[in-house]
Amino acid sequence: MMSPQDIVWHLLKNKNKVAVADAVTAFAPVNIALIKYWGKRDDALNLPITNSLSVTLPNQGSVTTLRIHHHGADHYYLNQAPIKKNSEFAQRLQTFCDLFRFEAGVSFEIHTTNTIPTAAGLASSASGFAALVLAFDQLFAWQLEKTELSILARLGSGSACRSLWPGVVEWQRGEREDGLDSYALPLDNTMATFLSTHCLGLLILEQKRKKMSSRQAMRHSVATSPAYKNWPQQVAYDLAAMKKALAQHNFSMIGAIAERNALAMHATLQDSQPKTDYCTQQTYAYRQKIWRLRRSGWPVYFTQDAGPNLKLLFPKKIQPMIQQEFLGIEVIEW
Numbered sequence: 001m002m003s004p005q006d007i008v009w010h011l012l013k014n015k016n017k018v019a020v021a022d023a024v025t026a027f028a029p030v031n032i033a034l035i036k037y038w039g040k041r042d043d044a045l046n047l048p049i050t051n052s053l054s055v056t057l058p059n060q061g062s063v064t065t066l067r068i069h070h071h072g073a074d075h076y077y078l079n080q081a082p083i084k085k086n087s088e089f090a091q092r093l094q095t096f097c098d099l100f101r102f103e104a105g106v107s108f109e110i111h112t113t114n115t116i117p118t119a120a121g122l123a124s125s126a127s128g129f130a131a132l133v134l135a136f137d138q139l140f141a142w143q144l145e146k147t148e149l150s151i152l153a154r155l156g157s158g159s160a161c162r163s164l165w166p167g168v169v170e171w172q173r174g175e176r177e178d179g180l181d182s183y184a185l186p187l188d189n190t191m192a193t194f195l196s197t198h199c200l201g202l203l204i205l206e207q208k209r210k211k212m213s214s215r216q217a218m219r220h221s222v223a224t225s226p227a228y229k230n231w232p233q234q235v236a237y238d239l240a241a242m243k244k245a246l247a248q249h250n251f252s253m254i255g256a257i258a259e260r261n262a263l264a265m266h267a268t269l270q271d272s273q274p275k276t277d278y279c280t281q282q283t284y285a286y287r288q289k290i291w292r293l294r295r296s297g298w299p300v301y302f303t304q305d306a307g308p309n310l311k312l313l314f315p316k317k318i319q320p321m322i323q324q325e326f327l328g329i330e331v332i333e334w
């Protein structure tokens with residue numbers, strides 16, 4: 001069995017291991033999954049059970065400055081605030097940085113700023129790990145291929161592998177045990193052009209940190225949920241339908257498939273033992289509201305990740321109505 005370190009050594013076999021600068025800065029965008037990544041076949045390498053598909057937000061994401069020191073310990077900052085030393089996130093970052101600590105005594109200082117407020121529930125680890133990998137690539141002047149960068153980002157956080165590309169992106173699960181064929185690739189550009197006449201609305205229903213990380217929740221679904229048995233088949237079906245809807249520029253199909261895929265993902269959690277649910281009363285109430293609006297002819301759909309907040313999908317032309325119905329919604333253009 002290969003470890004993340006084996007993969008890094010393999011990809012960087014003939015590459016420079018000495019930093020060419022003291023500090024570098026990189027940007028990576030946020031991506032929103034329309035067909036979710038939910039469940040791993042390899043926990044250490046973040047290898048997914050199924051493919052997934054996302055849309056990249058062009059101007060929103062993480063800006064990461066990476067500084068190398070030849071003494072001391074690592075220091076990590078998120079939106080100017082230090083990340084607590086013993087937090088789960090700091091430990092994850094440290095484990096990731098260890099993969100690129102080629103000399104003894106080297107430490108890294110990382111400053112990440114998210115262009116969308118973290119509380120918006122969108123500044124996931126995806127853009128952060130993708131930006132960090134781009135920063136390491138610059139720091140050591142590797143000039144890796146994007147597919148290789150995508151593999152490295154995946155080792156930090158699965159969904160980060162999709163943040164290396166603009167537009168509509170598919171993460172191919174791959175077949176190999178070492179995961180060297182598990183990376184993201186962009187799909188036809190006209191799909192993204194079509195989506196640029198649409199908006200994403202962030203409906204923040206709770207600002208608090210989530211109770212269970214997506215990592216833990218995925219593990220729980222795969223291990224205990226009878227409904228998870230249907231998930232791979234559901235994804236295969238939804239993915240094929242989504243690609244067709246995108247190629248046909250059929251927004252109501254795109255919205256409907258994204259919504260049912262997100263609901264199927266949440267159903268695997270609700271069916272797990274013990275039952276887990278990211279939804280609050282408000283999540284349920286707003287889902288109902290979206291369905292009500294749709295019944296009266298408004299083309300608004302939602303998707304939902306590992307948290308209670310909803311992400312609304314709708315055409316730009318109905319933005320005024322959306323802002324009136326969902327006070328405080330943060331609207332982002334694709």
Ligand code: PMV
Pocket residue numbers: 032033035036037038052124125126157158159160214215305306
């Ligand atoms: O990359 P992770 O481990 O944060 O998992 C992300 C999982 C979802 O956001 C729920 C779905 C997805 O495909 O992004």
